Amino acid sequence: MPEGVIIKALSGYYYVKPLREGAIASEVTAVTCRGRGVFKNRGITPLVGDRVIYVLTxxxxxxxxxxxxxxxELIRPTVANVSLAVLLFSVREPDMNLNLLDKFLVHIEHSGIETLIVLTKQDLAENDQETTNQVKELYQRIGYEVMVTSSLTGSGSEDLRKRLSGIISVxxxxxxxxxxTLLNRIVPGLLLETGEISLRLGRGRHTTRHVELMDIGEGGFVADTPGFSQLDFLELEVDELSACFREFVPLAEQCKFRGCSHLHEPDCRVIEALEAGNISMSRYEHYKLFYQEMKDKKRRY
Structure with a gap:
């Protein structure tokens, strides 16, 4: 029986791209499929990105x-078999939001998926390279891969396309x-709908309404997902938070107390590293904010 990958799920139908010798056959039209009734009976839902066996009718x-x-398997967005999470944050319009970036990073770290941070709209900050460089250096020092792009000039687009080849990324x-806009630059002719920025609100309109894998060539597929203005921590336990801050992990093992919260305990190696300037103050402040937010949510539920 043929094997394929679900590239879109809509209204009870699954659009399956056939696999050829283990790779997605990009030039072949997707097969429109229904799921077996047994999936529903077992509470199983096929996801975009799933490798599946199917039969032709x-x-x-x-x-x-x-x-x-x-x-x-990502919970939000619901995509399976993702190898790389690409987090896009603009340098300008809207301005860089490190709080939200760190919140995304917590969720991705918890999922165990590799991360690439892409700083977009560099053309809007040509007269202010310092902010971009500071952000890039901060996250590279922690161990994240960071790229800087400009969809207007095309800078960085080709490097990003090569990075995404051969894998499913989100x-x-x-x-x-x-x-x-960046996906349109990477894949000429894609013609995705783009939304104008609301200067009054400082954020854009959501232009993507469902998850779909898009073929970017060379065996690479990208899941373009709805934008988010906020994330919650309902699937994460409070004692798991510090492990989602990469720079905390090797230090936490040396703390005096097992299960150290890194907030007030004596002989806390994370606090010592912060005071020595080896941990970013912004990252630590965001950790404290997230910790309190999670505590407050647990009390309500």
């Missing part, structure tokens, strides 16, 4: 009969940072 459509094991980030 007489009308040229198909039925998904089996979902193969997943290497990863695009997320603050609304209005130019996700669709």
């Amino acid at each position: 007489e009308n040229g459509e198909g039925t998904v009969t089996e979902i193969l094991p997943r290497i990863s 695009f997320s980030g603050q609304s209005g940072v130019g996700k669709s």
Whole structure:
């Protein structure tokens, strides 16, 4: 039976791209499939990105009969088998939001997926390279891969396209940072709808309404997902938060108290590193904010 990858799920239909010798056959039209009733009975939902076994029916459509094991699964957006999360944050319009960036990073770290930070709209900050350089250096020092792009000039687009080849990646980030514009630059002819920025609100309109894998060539597929203005921590426990800050992890093992919250305990190596200037104050402040937010949410539920 043929094997394929779900590239879109809409109104009960799954659009499956056939696999050829283990790779997605980009030039082949997706097969429109229904899922087996047994999935619903078992509470199983096929996801975009799933590798599946399917059978063709007489009308040229198909039925998904089996979902193969997943290497990863994102809850929001719901995408399976993602290898790389691409977090896009603009340098200008809207202005850089490190609080939201760190919140995204917490969620991605918790999911165990590799992360690439892409700073967009560099053309709007040509007279102020300092902010871009500071942000890039901060996150590279922590261990994140960072790229700087400009959809207007095309700078960085080719490097990003090469980075995304051969894998399924997911695009997320603050609304209005130019996700669709950047994808249009990477894949000429894609013609994704783009939204203008509201200067009054400082954020863009959501232009993406469902998750879909888009073929960017060379075996690469990107899930363009709805923009988010906020994220919650309902799927994360308070004691898991510090492990989602990469720079805290090696230090936490040396703290005097097991399960140290890194807020007030004596002989806390994280606090010592902060006081020595080895941990960013902005990152630590965001950790404290997230910690309190999670505590408050747990009390309400």
